[in-house]
Amino acid sequence: MTSPSIEIMFAARAxxxxxxxxxxxxxxxxxxxxxxxxxxxxxxxxxxxxLRHHGGPEKALHHYPRDHYDAWAKEGPELVAALSAPPAFGENISTLGVTESDVCIGDVLAFGSALLQVSQGRQPCWKLNARFARPDMARRVQTSGRTGWYYRVLREGVAEPGDRLQRVERPLPDWSLSRLNDLLYRRMLDRDALAQMAELRPLAPSWRALAARRLAHGVVEDWSSRLVGA
Structure with missing residues (x-):
């Protein structure tokens, strides 16, 4: 993983x-x-x-690669206006040079005086459909694997423009976010991989529980409410 410099972070003030x-x-x-x-x-x-589905300690910060913007614009020219600048996907952190294939569950990164840990990928929801005025945008994000990811904050701190995300630990080098997305959305009932996923201690508890449920019942959860909305 490169060490991208962060010039801007994004927040919803209202x-x-x-x-x-x-x-x-x-x-x-x-x-x-x-x-x-x-x-x-x-x-x-x-x-x-x-706050039931967003935010909280396991989704403290959302990181979405700016690298994906060009691909989205090529696939959907009608999205160009929304993609003119981050944070089109509601991300807190936007970078170039780091994608899901470069990041592993459990990666620990220093950012300023704070210490962050990759906790889970993003499970896109219907709000992306509304954001991009496309009824299938959440499903497209999921299918593409261009989901982004979340950090938990292991140590609270302060960061400044120009501070870099520096990886200091990688406990699970075999579990990139790309691999995790592949298991969740393509090889959905790979029992051996699900058994491993259920035991990944740095992975968010809700995701470990998801793997355990698939193992126990042999059924993939219904995504319709999340992807389309009630």
Missing amino acids: LAPLGPRDAPSGIVKIAAPAPWRLLREGLAGDRQGD
């Missing part, structure tokens, strides 16, 4: 209605003033509209 139900959402973010305080619950000043 919630805004989104979609046909006007659900409160913090997906629309703006540049957050530096210095950035990185807390257990996320970037100081950031907000989430649905």
